Amino acid sequence: MELGGLLFYLVSVLIAGGIYAVLCLALNVQWGMGGLFNAGIAGFFAVGAYTSAIVTTAVSSKHLGGFGLPIPFGLAAAMITAGITGWIVAKICVRLKSDYLAMASVGIAEILRLVIVNESWLTNGSLGIAGVPRPFGDLLQGREADLLYLVMVWLCVLCVYILCQRLYVSPWGRTLRAIRDNEDSARAAGKDVDWFRLQTFVIGCAIMGLAGALSAHYFKFLSPSATEPLLVTFLVWVMLMAGGSGNNKGAIVGALVIWFIWSATEIFTSRLPPEWITRSSYIRMLLVGLLLQFVLQKFRSGLVPERSPKIRSD
Template identity: 75%
Template structure:
């Protein structure tokens, strides 16, 4: 019996982390899948969100800035705002750059953010990190029950972001965005303000990445600069989106859950390896994820759920009573 409950709670922890990755994937899908913007600095915006939410919601302390003791939800809204504003500043500078250059610039910015987080101890308590970050509804549930509450909380936010992203995708705004992605020159010729659309896309994506960061801080209750390890998060999210199907919001969620499940399940097996191999298991997993990405890129580019443009509704619009322009 205990084994089954153990397994159940293992599943809960996988689903919580999977939900956070699903958020990141949805955010990246807005930037890359819809807008064609290559953001390689995902972890930077994730970290901003994590630190913002942590600082806003922890009780007052001398160790780092604030402790403003606000509710968790306010913290997450703050995370979205600060990450979005940072994204806006970055986009002001970089959004005109072509894909490869944007990749370099976004990594550079993520790296600068990491340096700030490590070095500015008055703000973030440096390498010692922030502890005692509250969970949402932490006063009503504790222990394993709290995990289930948190699971629901995370997936509620995933649902909201999914609905927003789908609405964006189907809207005229999303249509223009895809037009810009597929053919920038013709979209510009049709009178679309390419730069403005890209800015908006980038900011919206970054804000959602910030929310994901905030949620991870509340989940682990502790935050240190190692959470901003530049490679793994950024890389995993890219693999997830590519495998799930870039341009498809459902694909983003499926990809996030699928790859995260694969990543977690391999952990079970690698933990049973002889000890001299078990210490190296994470490297084997990284190697496999790297190879998986190559496979997806070469043979499986559309992903599990390929992008499907919404149907054109000329008849309905032409005949319907409320003709919209």
């Protein structure tokens, strides 16, 4: 029983780790390849989660839709809406210094949070959306269903990884890295810098939307608190920085390592006396903040540093 419980716990950690890996790959497209700062990850994640939930749930009078469509439609719709949201943000500030993009992305995340809390015709407000279906939900129950979902999440990670890897080695990715490393010379070489940045931001946001959808179908229930704004955004940044920005493998490694550490300290702190539990969660946040500073100063290339693809001479 003890072993079964442990296995079950491991499965849940790996599912969440997979979702973080997708987010981390998305951020790697934006920051690692494109050098764009996105501080509103949680917002795009929430857009994806709510879109997929609304598209796939059964008809309901409590919120918009329930269109009851199959889950792949939900995932696709999540990517589209998150991508459109990202397009709006990027369109406004892509031509300015990246700090402005950072401000605007924080802003859009805040606006989206307001919309989710206030527009109850759309999202059922703070009560949330219940009954979000899980793929093959009627076939399997309980732990087997979790196991199946684990496989599906990691299949998504694999697909996103292959996509990102193709993007990275393609001429498109090469142009992006050129823009990231020296904007002026890329512009001088005739590259449309703003257009490339816009594409990068939209692709990254769409993948973030996919991660949101995956989490909605995992938890089967969605409320505004599910998208704790700062923590999600922040953890993903730490994951990518620690894993190695610019390297897709690094993004996945970073997501898993940081998520394992985060979950392991949770096991440890949950055994503390109750008056210490809330306190210890603040200490964990503090330590993650310090970890980011350490990585930024001493360990910028991360666990798996970026390696530019070889230049073929044919």
